[in-house]
Amino acid sequence: MSANQHSLNLSVSKPNTVAPTVKAIRASRATGRVTIVDVARAAGVSSMTVSRALKTPERVQQDAHERIAAAIKQLGYVPNKAASILASARSQVIGVLVPSLTNTVFIDTLSGIRDYLAQAGYQFLIGETGYSREQERQLISTYLAHAPDGFLLSSADQCEMLRQQLNGGDIPAVSMFDLGKSKNAMSVGFSQTKAGYAVAQHLIERGYRRPGLMSAQLDPRMMKRRDGFRKGLADAGRDPNIEVMLPLPTTVDMGAQLLGRLLQQYPDCDAVFCCNDDLALGALFECQRRGIKVPQQMAIAGFNDLSWAACATPSITTVITPRYDIGHKAAQMLIQQLNGETIAKARLDLGFQLAVREST
Amino acid sequence: MSANQHSLNLSVSKPNTVAPTVKAIRASRATGRVTIVDVARAAGVSSMTVSRALKTPERVQQDAHERIAAAIKQLGYVPNKAASILASARSQVIGVLVPSLTNTVFIDTLSGIRDYLAQAGYQFLIGETGYSREQERQLISTYLAHAPDGFLLSSADQCEMLRQQLNGGDIPAVSMFDLGKSKNAMSVGFSQTKAGYAVAQHLIERGYRRPGLMSAQLDPRMMKRRDGFRKGLADAGRDPNIEVMLPLPTTVDMGAQLLGRLLQQYPDCDAVFCCNDDLALGALFECQRRGIKVPQQMAIAGFNDLSWAACATPSITTVITPRYDIGHKAAQMLIQQLNGETIAKARLDLGFQLAVREST
DNA sequence: CTGAAAGCGCTTACAG
DNA sequence: CTGAAAGCGCTTACAG
Numbered sequence: 001m002s003a004n005q006h007s008l009n010l011s012v013s014k015p016n017t018v019a020p021t022v023k024a025i026r027a028s029r030a031t032g033r034v035t036i037v038d039v040a041r042a043a044g045v046s047s048m049t050v051s052r053a054l055k056t057p058e059r060v061q062q063d064a065h066e067r068i069a070a071a072i073k074q075l076g077y078v079p080n081k082a083a084s085i086l087a088s089a090r091s092q093v094i095g096v097l098v099p100s101l102t103n104t105v106f107i108d109t110l111s112g113i114r115d116y117l118a119q120a121g122y123q124f125l126i127g128e129t130g131y132s133r134e135q136e137r138q139l140i141s142t143y144l145a146h147a148p149d150g151f152l153l154s155s156a157d158q159c160e161m162l163r164q165q166l167n168g169g170d171i172p173a174v175s176m177f178d179l180g181k182s183k184n185a186m187s188v189g190f191s192q193t194k195a196g197y198a199v200a201q202h203l204i205e206r207g208y209r210r211p212g213l214m215s216a217q218l219d220p221r222m223m224k225r226r227d228g229f230r231k232g233l234a235d236a237g238r239d240p241n242i243e244v245m246l247p248l249p250t251t252v253d254m255g256a257q258l259l260g261r262l263l264q265q266y267p268d269c270d271a272v273f274c275c276n277d278d279l280a281l282g283a284l285f286e287c288q289r290r291g292i293k294v295p296q297q298m299a300i301a302g303f304n305d306l307s308w309a310a311c312a313t314p315s316i317t318t319v320i321t322p323r324y325d326i327g328h329k330a331a332q333m334l335i336q337q338l339n340g341e342t343i344a345k346a347r348l349d350l351g352f353q354l355a356v357r358e359s360t
Numbered sequence: 361m362s363a364n365q366h367s368l369n370l371s372v373s374k375p376n377t378v379a380p381t382v383k384a385i386r387a388s389r390a391t392g393r394v395t396i397v398d399v400a401r402a403a404g405v406s407s408m409t410v411s412r413a414l415k416t417p418e419r420v421q422q423d424a425h426e427r428i429a430a431a432i433k434q435l436g437y438v439p440n441k442a443a444s445i446l447a448s449a450r451s452q453v454i455g456v457l458v459p460s461l462t463n464t465v466f467i468d469t470l471s472g473i474r475d476y477l478a479q480a481g482y483q484f485l486i487g488e489t490g491y492s493r494e495q496e497r498q499l500i501s502t503y504l505a506h507a508p509d510g511f512l513l514s515s516a517d518q519c520e521m522l523r524q525q526l527n528g529g530d531i532p533a534v535s536m537f538d539l540g541k542s543k544n545a546m547s548v549g550f551s552q553t554k555a556g557y558a559v560a561q562h563l564i565e566r567g568y569r570r571p572g573l574m575s576a577q578l579d580p581r582m583m584k585r586r587d588g589f590r591k592g593l594a595d596a597g598r599d600p601n602i603e604v605m606l607p608l609p610t611t612v613d614m615g616a617q618l619l620g621r622l623l624q625q626y627p628d629c630d631a632v633f634c635c636n637d638d639l640a641l642g643a644l645f646e647c648q649r650r651g652i653k654v655p656q657q658m659a660i661a662g663f664n665d666l667s668w669a670a671c672a673t674p675s676i677t678t679v680i681t682p683r684y685d686i687g688h689k690a691a692q693m694l695i696q697q698l699n700g701e702t703i704a705k706a707r708l709d710l711g712f713q714l715a716v717r718e719s720t
Numbered sequence: 721c722t723g724a725a726a727g728c729g730c731t732t733a734c735a736g
Numbered sequence: 737c738t739g740a741a742a743g744c745g746c747t748t749a750c751a752g
Contacts, residue, residue, distance in 0.1 A: 045739090046738065046739045046740080047739090048739055048740085049738060052737090059737065059738095060737070060738085061738085064737085064738085083744090085744090086743095086744045086745065086746080087743080087744050089744070
């Protein structure tokens with residue numbers, strides 16, 4: 001009936017021009033939105049059929065499909081996500097929490113997450129915790145209100161906090177970077193400790209006698225790198241106590257400052273492991289400023305292999321970390337879990353790789 | 361009635377321990393969620409009063425407020441955003457589109473946006489367009505489904521595209537970086553052209569005779585910097601055609617490569633304007649590699665003042681851009697618009713600043 | 721300051 | 737392959 005009426009309208013006024021109809025529809029509703037009911041009416045079907053045409057096209061007849069597609073286009077229909085979430089109790093939204101957005105490392109991880117989630121049809125909300133537990137707690141609360149289907153978190157702490165705030169409700173989460181202690185909790189990452197150990201070994205093999213360490217930020221992962229590095233030195237019978245650390249953000253400038261302190265406190269230090277590449281770049285600049293030859297007078301190793309490390313002068317030895325893959329695989333694992341698929345390895349170690357270059 | 365019944369339950373079983381009640385509630389619903397109705401029942405009020413206690417606490421009596429707060433805590437109630445959006449037709453969500461997330465520039469802008477929106481009680485969805493119009497179109501469509509209250513876009517193109525896809529519906533948008541041509545369309549940014557011009561002027565004042573330009577990416581803003589730079593050279597009677605450009609992503613390594621090309625094609629070039637700091641850093645490394653003294657044999661100027669520019673050796677002359685403020689002010693302008701406040705200047709020029717350092 | 725009713729725009733589950 | 741009914745969990749607008 002209403003379908004007939006509609007096609008009548010069309011032929012009486014202007015065929016193929018439904019612009020006035022759109023206006024009329026908008027005006028007829030308090031919200032001014034074109035809804036699935038409008039599309040259904042225009043296509044001469046029920047709203048359920050429109051819904052099916054959108055989600056499971058194979059369950060809708062060809063000609064109905066075409067009329068619906070035409071109606072959607074003419075009316076400029078956009079499905080209302082809020083209504084869909086409310087009715088289906090699935091949001092297709094994933095909450096993602098990272099410590100910092102100014103750190104390239106996490107941006108790369110987000111790229112991995114985005115690439116996987118986009119093709120899987122999920123959106124995500126990005127939260128920046130600033131390495132603060134209070135921020136974490138608040139963000140989880142805020143995100144919970146969006147009824148996310150799952151979480152991608154970047155520390156074991158966050159998983160614990162999530163569980164508390166869930167209060168019995170059950171939303172799956174994968175933790176990134178750190179590998180979980182339990183084999184059941186889902187996690188994707190690599191061993192920071194082993195990576196730090198590998199750097200120490202490398203410097204010793206190269207013949208440096210007094211390798212030191214510089215670090216800022218001092219978040220748990222930095223400290224694990226340090227632990228590994230110190231163990232590597234100790235295992236080789238070297239002094240593990242040559243180090244300068246500041247609990248401030250890691251910046252290139254901070255790297256320059258820390259190199260100054262290191263040389264002041266340990267004048268015989270001949271190599272330095274910078275706990276990330278920003279610090280390493282600052283250290284390199286400071287050496288250049290002081291006329292200290294790298295690596296002849298001071299070797300420099302970094303961490304993460306940021307874009308400049310390979311093309312600096314001299315190129316910087318560093319640890320290549322699988323941060324894109326961490327995001328990608330973590331997202332994959334989460335979606336598999338949501339789809340009820342079996343997960344091969346809930347604790348996925350992606351490893352790391354030492355890139356030996358001119359600076360050591 | 362139900363309130364009485366409830367307090368009866370409490371005193372009969374365990375006072376102050378409603379954990380079993382939470383379980384019962386979850387079990388009693390298909391979705392397993394605690395709703396505003398459950399809270400209302402537990403507090404002995406209507407759901408409207410709970411809603412008010414959450415949104416406009418000043419309109420709810422003290423003691424009702426306290427009982428509601430207690431019930432929320434005990435039941436672990438989290439408001440369902442989807443239901444709220446659907447009922448109120450306001451999502452408190454802003455769609456943000458930037459060209460790239462791997463570029464620090466946009467991350468800084470996002471920080472500004474986040475800082476403003478967070479305190480204003482808004483969430484945001486971040487989309488990365490990869491400088492592609494097709495991606496833009498898709499992202500806008502996807503975001504439209506989330507019924508955003510507004511958009512923060514990073515090009516005039518995007519505003520146009522949004523208007524098309526809106527099909528008459530009306531969602532306010534502010535464009536960032538580029539200043540709008542019309543004074544009515546909201547925009548926050550600065551003049552890329554003037555900034556490029558200023559760099560040219562500076563190099564000429566310093567006495568460089570054959571300044572050149574290197575650029576990659578070649579997006580519209582890069583091209584405006586170039587236009588300004590060329591005009592500056594031409595106005596000073598210099599050759600504006602010393603330039604190397606590649607339509608590939610800007611990376612540090614690309615800067616090194618472009619410097620090689622520049623020297624090959626224009627051996628007498630004595631200064632270079634790198635269209636961003638990544639390229640400048642690569643150019644500096646390449647000069648160091650070749651033993652070319654900066655600035656004596658080759659002056660280098662960058663763009664954006666990324667963190668390393670000030671502490672490189674030599675420190676790099678660059679243009680300080682107000683990218684944090686662009687995000688912050690754009691978000692502010694958008695929210696003001698949403699609140700129906702009057703906007704002082706719809707076209708907000710935040711300017712830029714030339715930082716003269718050792719490299720020129 | 722508080723509440724009962726209606727509705728937001730979808731989807732689920734049940735019929736046919 | 738298609739549809740009528742009921743419901744998701746809030747808020748708006750109207751009463752009191």
